Amino acid sequence: MSRIYLNAFDMACVGHQSAGLWRHPEDQGHRYTDVRHWVELAKLLDESGFDALFLADVLGVYDVYNRSRDAAVADAAQVPVNDPTLAVSAMAAATQRLGFGLTISLTYEQPYQLARRLSTLDHLTDGRVAWNIVTSYLESAARNLGLDGQIPHDERYEIAEEHVDVCYQLWESSWEDDAVVRDAERGVFTDPAKVHDINHKGKYFTVRGPHLCEPSPQRTPVLFQAGASPRGMKFAASHAEAVFVSGPSPSVVRKTVDRLRSAVAEQGRDPRSVKIFTMLTPITAETSEQAQTKLREYEELVSVPGAFALFGGWTGVDLAELDVDKPLTYADVDANRSALASFTTADRAWTPRELAGFVGLGGRGPVITGSPTEVADELERWVDEADVDGFNLAYVTTPGTFADFARWVIPELRRRGRVPEHTEPTTLRERLGFPSPRLAPPHPGAAYRRS
Amino acid sequence: MSRIYLNAFDMACVGHQSAGLWRHPEDQGHRYTDVRHWVELAKLLDESGFDALFLADVLGVYDVYNRSRDAAVADAAQVPVNDPTLAVSAMAAATQRLGFGLTISLTYEQPYQLARRLSTLDHLTDGRVAWNIVTSYLESAARNLGLDGQIPHDERYEIAEEHVDVCYQLWESSWEDDAVVRDAERGVFTDPAKVHDINHKGKYFTVRGPHLCEPSPQRTPVLFQAGASPRGMKFAASHAEAVFVSGPSPSVVRKTVDRLRSAVAEQGRDPRSVKIFTMLTPITAETSEQAQTKLREYEELVSVPGAFALFGGWTGVDLAELDVDKPLTYADVDANRSALASFTTADRAWTPRELAGFVGLGGRGPVITGSPTEVADELERWVDEADVDGFNLAYVTTPGTFADFARWVIPELRRRGRVPEHTEPTTLRERLGFPSPRLAPPHPGAAYRRS
Numbered sequence: 001m002s003r004i005y006l007n008a009f010d011m012a013c014v015g016h017q018s019a020g021l022w023r024h025p026e027d028q029g030h031r032y033t034d035v036r037h038w039v040e041l042a043k044l045l046d047e048s049g050f051d052a053l054f055l056a057d058v059l060g061v062y063d064v065y066n067r068s069r070d071a072a073v074a075d076a077a078q079v080p081v082n083d084p085t086l087a088v089s090a091m092a093a094a095t096q097r098l099g100f101g102l103t104i105s106l107t108y109e110q111p112y113q114l115a116r117r118l119s120t121l122d123h124l125t126d127g128r129v130a131w132n133i134v135t136s137y138l139e140s141a142a143r144n145l146g147l148d149g150q151i152p153h154d155e156r157y158e159i160a161e162e163h164v165d166v167c168y169q170l171w172e173s174s175w176e177d178d179a180v181v182r183d184a185e186r187g188v189f190t191d192p193a194k195v196h197d198i199n200h201k202g203k204y205f206t207v208r209g210p211h212l213c214e215p216s217p218q219r220t221p222v223l224f225q226a227g228a229s230p231r232g233m234k235f236a237a238s239h240a241e242a243v244f245v246s247g248p249s250p251s252v253v254r255k256t257v258d259r260l261r262s263a264v265a266e267q268g269r270d271p272r273s274v275k276i277f278t279m280l281t282p283i284t285a286e287t288s289e290q291a292q293t294k295l296r297e298y299e300e301l302v303s304v305p306g307a308f309a310l311f312g313g314w315t316g317v318d319l320a321e322l323d324v325d326k327p328l329t330y331a332d333v334d335a336n337r338s339a340l341a342s343f344t345t346a347d348r349a350w351t352p353r354e355l356a357g358f359v360g361l362g363g364r365g366p367v368i369t370g371s372p373t374e375v376a377d378e379l380e381r382w383v384d385e386a387d388v389d390g391f392n393l394a395y396v397t398t399p400g401t402f403a404d405f406a407r408w409v410i411p412e413l414r415r416r417g418r419v420p421e422h423t424e425p426t427t428l429r430e431r432l433g434f435p436s437p438r439l440a441p442p443h444p445g446a447a448y449r450r451s
Numbered sequence: 452m453s454r455i456y457l458n459a460f461d462m463a464c465v466g467h468q469s470a471g472l473w474r475h476p477e478d479q480g481h482r483y484t485d486v487r488h489w490v491e492l493a494k495l496l497d498e499s500g501f502d503a504l505f506l507a508d509v510l511g512v513y514d515v516y517n518r519s520r521d522a523a524v525a526d527a528a529q530v531p532v533n534d535p536t537l538a539v540s541a542m543a544a545a546t547q548r549l550g551f552g553l554t555i556s557l558t559y560e561q562p563y564q565l566a567r568r569l570s571t572l573d574h575l576t577d578g579r580v581a582w583n584i585v586t587s588y589l590e591s592a593a594r595n596l597g598l599d600g601q602i603p604h605d606e607r608y609e610i611a612e613e614h615v616d617v618c619y620q621l622w623e624s625s626w627e628d629d630a631v632v633r634d635a636e637r638g639v640f641t642d643p644a645k646v647h648d649i650n651h652k653g654k655y656f657t658v659r660g661p662h663l664c665e666p667s668p669q670r671t672p673v674l675f676q677a678g679a680s681p682r683g684m685k686f687a688a689s690h691a692e693a694v695f696v697s698g699p700s701p702s703v704v705r706k707t708v709d710r711l712r713s714a715v716a717e718q719g720r721d722p723r724s725v726k727i728f729t730m731l732t733p734i735t736a737e738t739s740e741q742a743q744t745k746l747r748e749y750e751e752l753v754s755v756p757g758a759f760a761l762f763g764g765w766t767g768v769d770l771a772e773l774d775v776d777k778p779l780t781y782a783d784v785d786a787n788r789s790a791l792a793s794f795t796t797a798d799r800a801w802t803p804r805e806l807a808g809f810v811g812l813g814g815r816g817p818v819i820t821g822s823p824t825e826v827a828d829e830l831e832r833w834v835d836e837a838d839v840d841g842f843n844l845a846y847v848t849t850p851g852t853f854a855d856f857a858r859w860v861i862p863e864l865r866r867r868g869r870v871p872e873h874t875e876p877t878t879l880r881e882r883l884g885f886p887s888p889r890l891a892p893p894h895p896g897a898a899y900r901r902s
Contacts, residue, residue, distance in 0.1 A: 012571070014640060015640075020638065022633075022635075022640055023635040023638065025635075030633060030640075033574035033575070033665070033667070034574075034575075035540050035543055035544045035575040035576075036544065038540075039544055059563070059564070059663070060663075061661070061663075068643075069643065069646075069661075070643040073640075073641045073642075073643040073646050074638070074639050074640065074641060074642070074643050075638070075640060076640035076641060079641075079663065080626075080631075080641070080663060080664050080665040081663050081664075082567065082570070082571040082574060082663075082664055083564075083567050083568045083571040085537065086536065086537065086539070086540055086568065086571045086572055086575060087540045087571075087575055088537070088540070089486050089489075089537055089538045089539070089540050089541035090540035090541045090543065090544040090575070092486055092541065093486045093487065093490055093541040093544065093545070094544075108561060108564065109564070110559060110596050110597065112510070112595040112596055113510070113534075113559065113560070113596075116533065116534050117534045117537065119533070120463070120533040120534040120537045120538075121537055123484035123485075123533060124484070124485075124486040124537060124538055124541070125486075140659070143657075143658075143659040144563040144658055144659055144660065145561050145563055145564070145658075146561065146656060146657045146658070147657075175531075180531075182473075182481060184473075184474040184476075187471065187474065187525070187526070187754060188525050189465060189466075189473055189481075189524075189525065189526060189527035190524045190525060190527060190530075190531070191524075191525070192519075192520065192521040192524040192525050195520075195524050205597060206594075206597045206598075207594075207595055207596075207597070208591070208594040208595055209595065210512070210520075212510070212511075212512075212530065212531060212532050212533070213531050213532075213533055214484070214531040216484070303638060
């Protein structure tokens, strides 16, 4: 019986992936500006057995639907959105075990500064931080950062390859393990002979070094990635230690998982060592009936324009031009067929309104509604059929969805041996099943380690 | 009797401005990687009556002395150094009143991202954040960030002018005060008509907007600045709400203060509205004799190479080439006369060894040693003679210097009416004596406010 890993999926914003649900009287999403909100959430997740809090991010607004950002703004659909890294130390100070997965785009940052921020967080969290490597997908972000439009997709990944390579050098090879000696007698805090320049001169970056930070518990943070395109999957196969996937059914997700594990193996890495999380929204209560009642209550609050705004941002497809009740054809969305397919089972046609219902509550994954045993059964089915290692649990209301899951489902998963009874404080890398706090060969980052 | 403002001056590193003092058995500087260290420090400062914790930063190492970074590395003189912004939320969650002044260089960052980070911190601290605007002074930093060398000094300030102008637009004019309505009835979280693009197209930056963040308590964080050059002073006169100066005697500092207040007046701003802090290291104990004993104990631990490393980084002058016991002449340091003058009274010649003693304990300011009444007398003399509003208190050991000052001197300052008995939780801007949490005219940032 394998362990099931659980991430709470959230974002430093009012409404992450449940369009319109901020109107629910119990939703606390609007408290995202309050440090106490994050401390309370972290404690809830830590005490109940979640493995990590995973925070998404964007650097622009969703303005594809109706060629306007109005729907996203009115519905607080991922706007306003604060920086995801800055509440982490408050949450770390209040917890001992919870990991923190942080989405940071490398497209608009220098590796020297980004590497320092992550090293600092790895120190402050005692080694509980992960970097979700993204290259940004919004045109609107590019126009906020001095560009006329996005850098072409595959070139973004070329930049990403060099960027992470610079980070590996800073994290793994600039400071030797025993560089810091703190020898008051000799008057040597750090042995200068054990701190090295990296002298990187590449196509996109020039960085002399040394790294500004002494070695942190994990050195390289745990590396998360979510690329679904062929180029994105190649990147994930080389670099990622955990990968996020999504799809509406185990069979759809299974195809992605099989391709991904093969790609990992082609890179000479153990395909089981990469933890794969699929997205899912759980709605649960003591009984099946109570859970179904909740679902209906939630469904009434979904905002169709808000859902279309999210869908437009993710896929580039503007549903405003289509009849909401007429089934979509691939011709409607020809420009972005694969993006649409990832939302649907692709075995039947969806109307825009049906899509809104899907996106509005679950984002890019399915909604699983039921009693604790029903939800646990369904999670186990997903693990078996889709061959995933765990779940990114999206919320309908926050912290309501997480609190319900913690109260009802995690105890059931414990009874089934899927979640451990007790977890020792360790680094996040160890918590995710890796044998050491550090990157290990054949991961490309480990190649920079000095023996 | 005017209020005296007190900042604790620190940095996310082992040794900030007391070279070699990490060897003192009570020093806890090496705990800078531990979030608990920062939470304990913040509580101490908050409960004892400090106004703010001010954190310095650099993006490179000190490698002018002996044309090598070895002295800085061995002595942990500002290397290793973590990102100063990331422990703030943990400190904010543990305090209600303390402000946080954060040094962030704008030379290597896009304003769109930097503005979001500061807005996020202003939210998470309930309006207690200040930005110490710097343009970076280390060649070594430039070579870590893709440049062959530093951008020329005055051009750095041209970039800075445009950078802060973009930030003001994002902070002050992108979101109207009443944009966020959270009207569940109408289904409107934010009124889209009240969120605006900024459409900035300048020489250095292109930013469409809107700002990603909803209005934070202060909108624009309190603006700190420390430029001592003519161009730096012009920048401070336009933008700064608090300015950091330094010098070894009240008469030397007074000249800077007079020039600065005149420059502020020339910009049409009230010269008294800008709070001026001078740097100073207090060594205190219950009695004068005990304080003098501490001083001698500290002096024995000063690292001369560490002090020379700091001095070289700040001034560009390599003291390794000179006889440590031969008085310096201006010819020795011709390249950077004004930098040297700011360290000394300029009315006598110093030897490099004497300079090391000065820099090694006090950084760029004097050491004041004595009983609580002696130190309080000396602070009052500085306020009167130098016309400053307060002090950046540097440490010899951390948190020892701050704890001693909190225990012995602050109660004495309270008795004299220089520190209030009780402080209500407010924004940092209000705590520093400004009438509102927001920037007010004629500050240039206030010009972007919508009525």
